[in-house]
Amino acid sequence: MHAWNDGSLGRGLMNGVAFLSVLESCLLDEFPDLDFVFATLGLGAIVKASRGGRYSRQNRAEGRRPNIYFDTMGDDPSIIAILAEFFGPDRVLAGTxxxxxxxxxxxxxxxxxxxxxxxxxxxxxxxxGNARRLLGRVDR
Structure with missing residues (x-):
């Protein structure tokens, strides 16, 4: 099955739009203890997210990040490195x-x-470790 036949392109668009919608909404402020998890298919949206706001260079340098997590959707080292660098390793989940x-x-x-x-x-x-924390298996 190829990506263009299994709906992955549409799923990536939906994940990216959902990610950006959460960033631009009041959800993060209204529910500061709510954690969001997005699939790596939405990774393209980080380009837009990095242009300011919650994921600006300054906020990332200061370690200020919202409760948003991305799963790796596999074990591609380049994708894992990008996710860990951009979001921080404490916001990345190993997943498939x-x-x-x-x-x-x-x-x-x-x-x-x-x-x-x-x-x-x-x-x-x-x-x-991040998954255990999110699932309440260890102290935050």
């Missing part, structure tokens, strides 16, 4: 687009983390 993409293995994810240049702390967050 199963059943469209194969499930993750610990070995392939570990290789991708190394190729992406992530340190052990970032790897631990992305591999499961």
């Amino acid at each position: 687009d199963w059943p469209i993409l194969p499930s993750l293995s610990q070995q392939s994810l570990g290789r991708s983390f190394k190729t992406a240049g992530l340190d052990a702390a970032a790897q631990a967050l992305i591999a499961g």
